[in-house]
Structures are given as structure tokens and as C-alpha cells.
Amino acid sequence: MAKRPADPTNGNAPAARQVPMRDFSRSLPMSLLRAREAVMRQFRPSLREHGLTEQQWRILRALAAIDGAEVTELARTAFLLGPSLSRILRDLEARNLIERKTAKADQRRSMVSISKEGVKLMASVAPSSEAIYAEITQRFGARKLAELQEMLGELELCLASAEARDEITDDA
Amino acid sequence: MAKRPADPTNGNAPAARQVPMRDFSRSLPMSLLRAREAVMRQFRPSLREHGLTEQQWRILRALAAIDGAEVTELARTAFLLGPSLSRILRDLEARNLIERKTAKADQRRSMVSISKEGVKLMASVAPSSEAIYAEITQRFGARKLAELQEMLGELELCLASAEARDEITDDA
DNA sequence: CGGAAATACTTAACATGTTAAGTGAATGCG
DNA sequence: CGCATTCACTTAACATGTTAAGTATTTCCG
Numbered sequence: 001m002a003k004r005p006a007d008p009t010n011g012n013a014p015a016a017r018q019v020p021m022r023d024f025s026r027s028l029p030m031s032l033l034r035a036r037e038a039v040m041r042q043f044r045p046s047l048r049e050h051g052l053t054e055q056q057w058r059i060l061r062a063l064a065a066i067d068g069a070e071v072t073e074l075a076r077t078a079f080l081l082g083p084s085l086s087r088i089l090r091d092l093e094a095r096n097l098i099e100r101k102t103a104k105a106d107q108r109r110s111m112v113s114i115s116k117e118g119v120k121l122m123a124s125v126a127p128s129s130e131a132i133y134a135e136i137t138q139r140f141g142a143r144k145l146a147e148l149q150e151m152l153g154e155l156e157l158c159l160a161s162a163e164a165r166d167e168i169t170d171d172a
Numbered sequence: 173m174a175k176r177p178a179d180p181t182n183g184n185a186p187a188a189r190q191v192p193m194r195d196f197s198r199s200l201p202m203s204l205l206r207a208r209e210a211v212m213r214q215f216r217p218s219l220r221e222h223g224l225t226e227q228q229w230r231i232l233r234a235l236a237a238i239d240g241a242e243v244t245e246l247a248r249t250a251f252l253l254g255p256s257l258s259r260i261l262r263d264l265e266a267r268n269l270i271e272r273k274t275a276k277a278d279q280r281r282s283m284v285s286i287s288k289e290g291v292k293l294m295a296s297v298a299p300s301s302e303a304i305y306a307e308i309t310q311r312f313g314a315r316k317l318a319e320l321q322e323m324l325g326e327l328e329l330c331l332a333s334a335e336a337r338d339e340i341t342d343d344a
Numbered sequence: 345c346g347g348a349a350a351t352a353c354t355t356a357a358c359a360t361g362t363t364a365a366g367t368g369a370a371t372g373c374g
Numbered sequence: 375c376g377c378a379t380t381c382a383c384t385t386a387a388c389a390t391g392t393t394a395a396g397t398a399t400t401t402c403c404g
Binding site: 225226227228252253255256259260263278279280281 | 359360361362363368369370
């Protein structure tokens with residue numbers, strides 16, 4: 001486990017001065033944050049030109065792939081929290097990029113789908129978006145990219161299972 | 173590419189999706205986002221118990237390691253944008269966790285440092301934080317973790333250099 | 345049937361991300 | 375010196391992240 005470089009100012013004194021922890025610029029959360037920011041920085045200008053934020057784009061992509069979904073399902077797919085999604089859907093609906101209709105069987109649920117305008121907008125953004133992705137793939141290497149994504153998936157899974165265990169423990 | 177022949181026929185058939193774009197749940201930004209979220213989900217409860225957000229914690233850690241820094245330098249270290257940092261510093265100062273003094277040589281700059289209270293708070297959070305990190309390291313594997321971080325760093329570098337090239341091109 | 349509990353969202357409140365504009369203090373240079 | 379420019383922040387405005395509370399609907403169950 002994480003051994004740190006010796007700290008001459010400290011030793012093992014428990015109560016007094018704090019050890020500088022593992023250089024936090026190399027912590028996992030920071031590495032992930034910086035990598036993601038580096039990637040998103042490539043896409044944001046293009047999205048912005050089309051009047052879309054990253055999250056709005058995620059929602060449209062998710063909707064385009066499934067031809068209608070409930071809000072909760074959409075939240076899971078686009079990896080957004082409910083409140084964020086609620087706001088964004090309100091705005092996207094006002095811009096006529098999506099459509100909603102409450103389900104007949106269950107008035108609580110609402111089905112969301114992309115509108116014709118939404119599809120048109122996607123068509124205008126997709127080429128540039130794909131080009132950027134292709135550029136990244138080429139620069140970083142397709143094989144390496146696949147490896148990276150594989151590891152990211154494993155990390156996610158390994159931590160998700162940690163939480164499942166916590167929940168069981170919590171059950172009082 | 174990807175003209176989307178609107179296919180209303182498969183309303184509730186999740187099976188055959190004619191994919192206009194690469195399944196976006198496997199896109200690099202989503203992979204990074206989900207991995208990071210999985211990691212942060214482990215830390216947030218502990219930080220919250222101590223009344224700190226993730227960003228406030230980043231700032232304290234950065235300050236603890238360097239014993240005083242200018243705002244711009246701190247922004248780079250903690251990977252925060254100027255406006256976010258300004259707000260957070262205002263709040264941390266109000267809570268007496270940090271101290272500021274304007275530089276004598278240049279009145280525009282202000283030096284920020286962690287206060288005694290700030291150090292004390294860090295000392296109370298650090299053990300749990302380190303324990304969580306150790307748990308993650310153990311679950312995922314130290315070697316694999318190092319590999320992952322190595323790849324993330326390479327990705328960041330490879331995209332940063334892409335931007336450097338863009339800027340040169342823009343310069344005309 | 346009827347009320348407690350669960351479900352599917354939505355609102356609210358606060359903190360941060362992101363871009364643009366503002367402010368006051370140094371600098372460059374004619 | 376004078377003054378436009380640059381610099382180091384800060385404010386502003388809008389969008390999202392995050393948690394808690396609210397609302398309407400449905401389901402569970404006696």
C-alpha cells in the first residue's frame with residue numbers, strides 16, 4: 001500500500017503536524033479529472049457552435065439510439081442525476097428538440113423522445129464530433145484506447161461491487 | 173455518415189439498434205466520467221461528514237503541500253478554474269481555514285496559505301481518506317492502478333500537444 | 345375499500361463548471 | 375511622463391452537480 005517518501009519534518013508523530021499526503025496531483029481522482037477534461041476540451045467548441053452543452057448532447061445521443069425512453073431510464077443511460085435531467089429536459093422541450101408524453105398506463109411516467117428538429121441538429125453535429133473522436137483515436141492509438149477503456153470499466157465494476165457490500169452491511 | 177433513416181417501426185424493441193454513432197455509453201468521455209464518479213462516490217461521504225466538498229478538499233491538500241501560493245498557481249495545482257477558486261477561497265477564508273495577504277511587490281497578487289485550523293481539519297480527514305484510497309488500491313490492484321494512471325497521463329499529454337498545434341495554426 | 349408505503353418525477357437550495365466582462369495594478373514603449 | 379496593453383484576479387450570468395424535500399400517482403395490504 002501507498003508508501004510515501006520519508007518526511008523529515010514529521011516522523012510518526014500522530015497528533016501534531018500533518019504529513020503531506022501522497023502528492024495529490026497524482027491521485028486517481030485527479031488523473032481521471034484531468035484526462036476527462038483534456039478530452040472534453042476537444043469537443044466543447046464544436047458543441048458550443050451548435051448551441052449545445054455536453055450534457056444536452058449526451059441526452060440527444062441517448063434518445064437517438066433508443067427511440068423514446070422514460071426519464072429514469074434516460075438518466076441512467078446519459079449518466080445524469082434526476083434533478084439535472086429534469087432541468088435539461090425542460091429546456092430541450094422548450095427548444096423543440098425533444099417531445100414528451102405521459103404514459104397512458106402510469107401517469108407518473110413520461111416518455112421522452114427526440115423530435116425531428118432534434119434529429120436534424122444531431123445530423124449537423126455528428127460529423128464534426130466523429131471527426132474529433134477519430135483524431136483522438138488516431139493520436140492515442142486505437143489499441144491503447146481500447147485497453148484504457150477496458151481498465152476504466154474494470155475500475156468502475158470493482159468499486160460498484162464495493163458499494164454493494166457496503167449496502168448489505170448497512171442494512172440494519 | 174450516419175444519416176438516420178428514422179425508424180419508427182421498432183417502438184419498444186430494445187434489441188436491434190441501427191447505430192448511427194458508436195454506442196455512446198462506451199465513448200471515452202463517458203468511460204472517464206463513470207470511472208471518476210465511481211471513485212468519488214467512495215470519498216464524498218467522508219468529506220461531507222467533515223463539512224468539505226471535493227474541491228475544497230483539493231485546495232486544502234494543495235496548500236498543505238506547499239505552504240503558501242498565489243491564486244493562479246493554486247488554480248493550476250488544484251485544477252480549478254479561476255472563478256470557482258475565487259468563490260471557494262472566499263468561503264474558506266470566512267471559515268478561517270485559509271489565510272490571504274496581498275504580495276508586497278505586486279499588489280495584484282495575493283498569497284494564500286492554510287491556517288492552523290485548516291491543518292487541524294486536514295488531520296482529522298486524512299486518515300479516513302487515506303484508508304479509502306488504500307482500499308481502492310487493494311481492490312483494483314496496485315500495479316494495475318499505476319498502469320491506469322500512466323495511460324491517463326499519456327492521454328492527457330497527447331491531447332495537450334494536439335491543442336498546442338491548434339494554437340499555432342490559429343495564430344495567423 | 346382505504347390508508348400507509350413506494351414510485352417517478354419535480355422543485356428547491358447551495359456549490360461548482362464555464363465563459364465573458366469588469367477592476368485595479370503593473371508594464372511596455374513612444 | 376503618458377497611456378495603451380497586459381496581468382492577476384474578481385464578478386456576473388447561466389448551466390450543471392448534489393442532496394433534500396415536495397408532489398402526484400400507484401401499489402401493497404389489512
